[in-house]
Amino acid sequence: MEFICDKEITYDTVVKATYTILKDSQTNLPEDIIDALKTAKKDEMSDLGKAHLNAIIDNIELSSQKGIPMCQDTGILVFYVDIGKSLTLNFDISDAIKRGVDKATKQIPLRPNSVHPITRINSGNNLGEGIPDINFDVFDGSGLKLTVAPKGAGSENMSALRMFNPNTPISTIDDFIVETVLNAGGMPCPPVIVGVGIGGSFDKSARLSKKALLRDINSMNTHELSVLKKINSLGIGPMGTGGKYTAIGVLINKAFCHTASLPVAINIQCWANRHSSILFEA
Amino acid sequence: MEYHINLPVKQKLINKLAIGDIVYLTGTVYTARDKAHLRIIEYSKNKMHIPFDLNSGVIYHCGPLIRKEDGIWKVVSAGPTTSNRLLDLTPYILEKFNVKFLIGKGGMVGLADEFKRHSSVYLAYTGGCAALASQLTKKISAVYWEDFGMAEAVWELYIEDFGPLIVGIDSHGNDIFKNVKESATKSFKNVILNR
Numbered sequence: 503m504e505f506i507c508d509k510e511i512t513y514d515t516v517v518k519a520t521y522t523i524l525k526d527s528q529t530n531l532p533e534d535i536i537d538a539l540k541t542a543k544k545d546e547m548s549d550l551g552k553a554h555l556n557a558i559i560d561n562i563e564l565s566s567q568k569g570i571p572m573c574q575d576t577g578i579l580v581f582y583v584d585i586g587k588s589l590t591l592n593f594d595i596s597d598a599i600k601r602g603v604d605k606a607t608k609q610i611p612l613r614p615n616s617v618h619p620i621t622r623i624n625s626g627n628n629l630g631e632g633i634p635d636i637n638f639d640v641f642d643g644s645g646l647k648l649t650v651a652p653k654g655a656g657s658e659n660m661s662a663l664r665m666f667n668p669n670t671p672i673s674t675i676d677d678f679i680v681e682t683v684l685n686a687g688g689m690p691c692p693p694v695i696v697g698v699g700i701g702g703s704f705d706k707s708a709r710l711s712k713k714a715l716l717r718d719i720n721s722m723n724t725h726e727l728s729v730l731k732k733i734n735s736l737g738i739g740p741m742g743t744g745g746k747y748t749a750i751g752v753l754i755n756k757a758f759c760h761t762a763s764l765p766v767a768i769n770i771q772c773w774a775n776r777h778s779s780i781l782f783e784a
Numbered sequence: 785m786e787y788h789i790n791l792p793v794k795q796k797l798i799n800k801l802a803i804g805d806i807v808y809l810t811g812t813v814y815t816a817r818d819k820a821h822l823r824i825i826e827y828s829k830n831k832m833h834i835p836f837d838l839n840s841g842v843i844y845h846c847g848p849l850i851r852k853e854d855g856i857w858k859v860v861s862a863g864p865t866t867s868n869r870l871l872d873l874t875p876y877i878l879e880k881f882n883v884k885f886l887i888g889k890g891g892m893v894g895l896a897d898e899f900k901r902h903s904s905v906y907l908a909y910t911g912g913c914a915a916l917a918s919q920l921t922k923k924i925s926a927v928y929w930e931d932f933g934m935a936e937a938v939w940e941l942y943i944e945d946f947g948p949l950i951v952g953i954d955s956h957g958n959d960i961f962k963n964v965k966e967s968a969t970k971s972f973k974n975v976i977l978n979r
Contacts (some may be wrong), residue, residue, distance in 0.1 A: 559918055561915050570857045570861055611849065626933075656889070684965075684969065687890065687960055691889065735976070736972060738964055741908060
């Protein structure tokens with residue numbers, strides 16, 4: 503969902519806003535995703551696929567009614583902060599977001615998911631060096647937009663990145679996307695949404711692929727729809743037990759890149775494509 | 785076929801189950817993820833005491849979200865985790881503990897023969913359906929190895945008509961995920977690459 507807030511932008515209102523979008527993202531899927539899953543449920547030919555999709559729809563409704571996280575993997579937390587060009591802030595906005603995460607972890611609650619990469623010791627509050635992941639951007643205006651996209655590990659682990667030869671035809675890139683979904687099978691909780699980043703640099707392509715997942719899946723263009731069709735011809739189906747709906751969306755974002763390189767990143771997203779935003783209008 | 789099964793399950797019923805069947809379970813299950821598997825194996829090898837009984841039991845690949853309310857543990861959200869992470873650790877546990885059901889998501893690549901050898905069955909629960917699962921989990925009877933933290937501890941759960949669970953690997957060596965993957969790979973090679 504996207505919230506609008508006409509309150510003053512302060513440390514406290516940002517803490518509160520962080521909590522609000524975190525809670526919303528964990529308990530209410532965006533409308534475009536719900537609609538696509540409902541269509542899949544009606545249209546799925548496989549009985550097992552239908553059973554999974556029925557469970558998914560029941561689960562989404564229950565989560566929303568009861569205000570409990572739809573998935574126990576409440577994810578690693580990725581934030582996008584868009585700051586109006588003429589906005590000045592007199593407080594540490596990252597710190598306010600972290601405070602909101604700490605509060606949400608205790609109160610919603612969220613599962614403490616962030617651990618040291620080597621010792622695997624859990625911080626207990628979803629915070630830690632470099633976590634949550636906060637990405638900043640600017641836009642024309644004086645407002646502030648805060649978006650959270652919790653990312654579960656089951657689908658994240660199935661992601662891929664390849665540095666292609668710049669002469670590679672687009673059909674080979676399409677094959678790489680389809681093959682990545684094939685290799686993932688039932689593990690990333692299909693029907694999935696496939697975020698793709700083409701171009702940029704090694705790291706930029708990954709960022710593009712993740713941010714693509716925020717797009718409305720009704721905005722797919724002809725190319726994206728053609729890749730989706732290929733993916734759904736595989737027959738992996740919901741949860742990998744066979745069926746028509748392996749994916750409900752393919753979203754490709756692009757950026758210019760070096761003349762000598764062609765990075766392609768694929769970020770696999772489970773059916774629970776959770777994200778929520780709040781816009782402070784100033 | 786659809787089965788509503790009370791735990792512990794009878795071997796006769798295990799033999800009946802075939803891939804694609806839908807199952808609902810009532811009874812006690814234990815959650816276990818990576819760390820719990822490692823410790824079960826370590827304790828078993830060193831003949832140390834394991835505080836719960838897996839014999840004829842059920843392991844649920846799940847790292848639940850739990851809250852303590854007025855001193856009582858309550859399940860907030862408890863869906864399945866990716867079973868394939870536990871691939872290397874599972875054969876030993878099937879061998880030593882006579883576990884009858886493993887519940888998880890996504891399947892377990894290449895383990896169909898192990899399930900056959902030990903007459904056990906893999907059940908796939910719909911990934912991400914954790915709110916639904918929490919409604920079907922009626923009680924937390926106990927928690928073991930809390931030092932692992934919430935997600936990795938072993939939770940003894942009492943579930944009621946928990947499902948739909950899909951028989952992903954049966955006790956006769958059939959694996960639905962393998963079948964689907966093989967046919968998907970075939971259509972990738974034949975239809976998509978062969979343009």
